[in-house]
Amino acid sequence: MQPLSGILVLDLTEWVAGPYCTKLLADYGARVIKIERPGGDPERGMGPFPGDRIDRECSGSFLHLNTNKEGVVIDASVAEGAAILKALVSRADIVVESFRPGALAEWGLAPDDLIVANPSLVVTSVTPFGQHGPYRDMVMTEIVAFAMGGPMNASGNAEREPMRLVGNVVQMQSGATACVATLAALMYAQAGGVGQHVDVATFETQNGSLDRRRYYLLSYEYSGTVAQRSTAVGAGRPAAGGRFEGADGVQVTTGRIWPDHVGRMVAVLGDERVARLWADKGLTVMAEHAQEINMAIAQWVSSRTARDAMREAQAGGWPVVVVNDPLRLLDDDHLRARGYWVDAPHPVAGTLPYAGPPFRVVNGGWSLRRTAPTLGQDTERVLAELADVDGDRFTALRAEGVVA
Amino acid sequence: MTIDHQPRFGPLEGVRVLDLTIALAGAFSTMLLADLGAEVLKIESIQHYPTPTKGPRNPLRGDDPVSLSASRDYPDMDPGEDPWNRLSWFNAQARNKRDVTMDLTRDRGREIFLQLVERSNGLVENNPPGLLEKLGLGPEVLLERNPGFVIVRMPPLGLSGPDSATTGFGWHFEDLGGFLRVQGYSDGEEVGSIFMDGASGPAGANAFLMGLMHSRATGEGGVCEVAQVENMICHIGDLVMDAAMNCRVPTRWGNRSPDFAPQGVYRCVGEDNWVVLTVRDEVEWSGLRAALDDPLALAARELATVEGRRANHDKIDAVISAWTAGRDKIEVFLLLQSHGVPAGPVLDEQDASSDPHLHERGFFQLLEHPSAGVHLHAGPNFQMSKTPLKLWRAAPTLGQDNEYVYKELLGATQEEYADLVADGHIGDTYL
Numbered sequence: 001m002q003p004l005s006g007i008l009v010l011d012l013t014e015w016v017a018g019p020y021c022t023k024l025l026a027d028y029g030a031r032v033i034k035i036e037r038p039g040g041d042p043e044r045g046m047g048p049f050p051g052d053r054i055d056r057e058c059s060g061s062f063l064h065l066n067t068n069k070e071g072v073v074i075d076a077s078v079a080e081g082a083a084i085l086k087a088l089v090s091r092a093d094i095v096v097e098s099f100r101p102g103a104l105a106e107w108g109l110a111p112d113d114l115i116v117a118n119p120s121l122v123v124t125s126v127t128p129f130g131q132h133g134p135y136r137d138m139v140m141t142e143i144v145a146f147a148m149g150g151p152m153n154a155s156g157n158a159e160r161e162p163m164r165l166v167g168n169v170v171q172m173q174s175g176a177t178a179c180v181a182t183l184a185a186l187m188y189a190q191a192g193g194v195g196q197h198v199d200v201a202t203f204e205t206q207n208g209s210l211d212r213r214r215y216y217l218l219s220y221e222y223s224g225t226v227a228q229r230s231t232a233v234g235a236g237r238p239a240a241g242g243r244f245e246g247a248d249g250v251q252v253t254t255g256r257i258w259p260d261h262v263g264r265m266v267a268v269l270g271d272e273r274v275a276r277l278w279a280d281k282g283l284t285v286m287a288e289h290a291q292e293i294n295m296a297i298a299q300w301v302s303s304r305t306a307r308d309a310m311r312e313a314q315a316g317g318w319p320v321v322v323v324n325d326p327l328r329l330l331d332d333d334h335l336r337a338r339g340y341w342v343d344a345p346h347p348v349a350g351t352l353p354y355a356g357p358p359f360r361v362v363n364g365g366w367s368l369r370r371t372a373p374t375l376g377q378d379t380e381r382v383l384a385e386l387a388d389v390d391g392d393r394f395t396a397l398r399a400e401g402v403v404a
Numbered sequence: 405m406t407i408d409h410q411p412r413f414g415p416l417e418g419v420r421v422l423d424l425t426i427a428l429a430g431a432f433s434t435m436l437l438a439d440l441g442a443e444v445l446k447i448e449s450i451q452h453y454p455t456p457t458k459g460p461r462n463p464l465r466g467d468d469p470v471s472l473s474a475s476r477d478y479p480d481m482d483p484g485e486d487p488w489n490r491l492s493w494f495n496a497q498a499r500n501k502r503d504v505t506m507d508l509t510r511d512r513g514r515e516i517f518l519q520l521v522e523r524s525n526g527l528v529e530n531n532p533p534g535l536l537e538k539l540g541l542g543p544e545v546l547l548e549r550n551p552g553f554v555i556v557r558m559p560p561l562g563l564s565g566p567d568s569a570t571t572g573f574g575w576h577f578e579d580l581g582g583f584l585r586v587q588g589y590s591d592g593e594e595v596g597s598i599f600m601d602g603a604s605g606p607a608g609a610n611a612f613l614m615g616l617m618h619s620r621a622t623g624e625g626g627v628c629e630v631a632q633v634e635n636m637i638c639h640i641g642d643l644v645m646d647a648a649m650n651c652r653v654p655t656r657w658g659n660r661s662p663d664f665a666p667q668g669v670y671r672c673v674g675e676d677n678w679v680v681l682t683v684r685d686e687v688e689w690s691g692l693r694a695a696l697d698d699p700l701a702l703a704a705r706e707l708a709t710v711e712g713r714r715a716n717h718d719k720i721d722a723v724i725s726a727w728t729a730g731r732d733k734i735e736v737f738l739l740l741q742s743h744g745v746p747a748g749p750v751l752d753e754q755d756a757s758s759d760p761h762l763h764e765r766g767f768f769q770l771l772e773h774p775s776a777g778v779h780l781h782a783g784p785n786f787q788m789s790k791t792p793l794k795l796w797r798a799a800p801t802l803g804q805d806n807e808y809v810y811k812e813l814l815g816a817t818q819e820e821y822a823d824l825v826a827d828g829h830i831g832d833t834y835l
Binding site: 001003004024028045046047048049050051052058060061063064065112129130132133134135136138139140141142143144145147148149150151152153154155156157160161162163164165166167168169172173176177178179180181183184185187188194195196197198199200201203204205207208209210211212213214215216217218219220221222223225226227253255256258310311314319320321322323324325326327328329330333334335337338340349352353354355356357358359360361362363365 | 414415416428429431432435436440475476477478479480481492493495496497554561562564565566567568569570571572573575576577579580581582583584585586587588589593595597598599600601602603605606607608609610611613614615616617618619620622624625626627628629630631634635637638639640641642643644645646647648649650651652653654658659661662663664667669671676678679680681682684741744745746747748749750751752753754756757760761762764765767776779780781782783784785786787788789790791
């Protein structure tokens, strides 16, 4: 029994933000039917790909974003397709969609009408700028989301251009935020039978994110100042500290060494010269004797594995951690011990490790029941089961290109 | 002090959450719940000054060894007599929440807390691992008083595993989480991500809501765990796929994209003004060319494909930069969007605070704070048609809701209330 077992979700989302929302719903037990347009979600054309060769069944980003979903292809822009969608909607608890505002209405599937037909239905729209407002018809990519949602103005080197965050993290956070609103609306619908339309705009999820645009906005209100890019990570802080290589060639980082932690670092290092400097001069050693301290740290780290250095320092109350990259993450001792990575087979992409639970609900709640659908993998079965479309009718619709 | 009554609103009306969070991550989770109409009680002790949450105690005197916040985070750059009530990074997330004090290190304070547990649906905390247990308020104790209680805990590396006791700051966990080796300028200069707390907020709220659904369905509460680093890694699951499929560390792309070209950041007129854009396909490429009045330099046939544009990215960037250089970023943004090109200005806080779209959608609302004054606050991160959301009150000052909690929720008499004041549980200033 997972937290969302028994919930039926009709997933009309594409690209990143909407699919991340429905991925969360699916990973925690909802039955999610992903409806794709003929040709499929354009995210299927986005990398990474094995060997960097474009293969729409092997998109790493699509595989990550669409775990546990069933895949159905319907052309909603023709009347018969829209009618099938309507039939599916009538059985659903939740519809999540990411079309440009107004598109559903053009197909006769306006959210308000869907809710009239199915009063306890929750319809969540996850779009760049929301359902109303002067920018509502505009388009967005990840870099636009961070530029407008911020704080890209304060990200990077002050002497250089502003720098975006890596990958698609802003849009995924938008999807996770949409999931919060959707779950709350679902609970309300379950309690009183009243569904509703939830309007999620990535422009707002990012401007409203607490790390850190939301409080920067209030700081601006308070003092009229805006956040600035710094010249370097750790600028203005004592110079000692950084990354150091362990005996196994793996690095650890001390990050900026916080003043509270200097005494603990000195104790962990056990270096007499550093201890004497610390006793004589206190915190000023971090700037004035940075080189000697860095040499002592380097020597200490180099005589044990990175993981042991991390554990010994942590045991002494000094925050040091191993440095990972996406490849090393797959072998991270702690993540593996927690069973974070889950190997799962896909009919075309083969067996790959999938990121595990972003959080664990009482007794777990998360599972990888299946990998992402190939294009139209579940069309025939799902339409027969949930829309009473089968036999000759299905064959005819498929011949017409309404379903695939 | 008067008692404020929270209006009934939102899908979570009637849900009560105890907030034992510090700093930003957990507080963002409870903010999302408060914005959905839950009653969130921030639990404080006047005996314990929470520096990571409310900044230095005496920022002007400089007697805190570490200044976690700058003067720009206070109204008119003035920390005033009560800086803990005036700090942006608390006040930005605590609007819509209540604030109540009790000394959790003493039996009487613990009993008050447990009485609130009986009257609440759950709690959220992101303290150092083991703090609840140290206070004698571990999950078993709470569940004994309320079997359906939902306990969201947010230790960076989780509650189990060899390194679960690991502590550190954001920059440690970004490095541990694999971000810094792939984020930043394409020539190798790294850029810190400032991302984990932002990602943890929705994760904590999702964990709470799923825990609550589980509790309602089964009567069984329990612990929900947000290992913040694991959640953060889910947000780069696509990059990990690259590592897994191709056995390599993904390329550091800077502001460019592995999938699209061109994509970049271009300087506009004025100081530190920039616009970003992406061209995802041939239609958008035509749109970009049209917006630039079809310059000859972009007409070459080889630029019709993404491969051709990637091979000539520097040349294309030079053309775009020359065009944006003398133009206003908003003008460029509107023109490019009118040609169907995904583009946007890099908005700083001043730009965002006056953005016409955000204002027309009602994203900002004025709130009056007893100590900080009247200011524009960012509202909920989503909108709902049947249960409209609202900001009903600015962030509470320390202990602002003591009367409400002790008298209305717990039924304390005037005498009992006075005794709790004398006993150091109820107060409105840190000792």
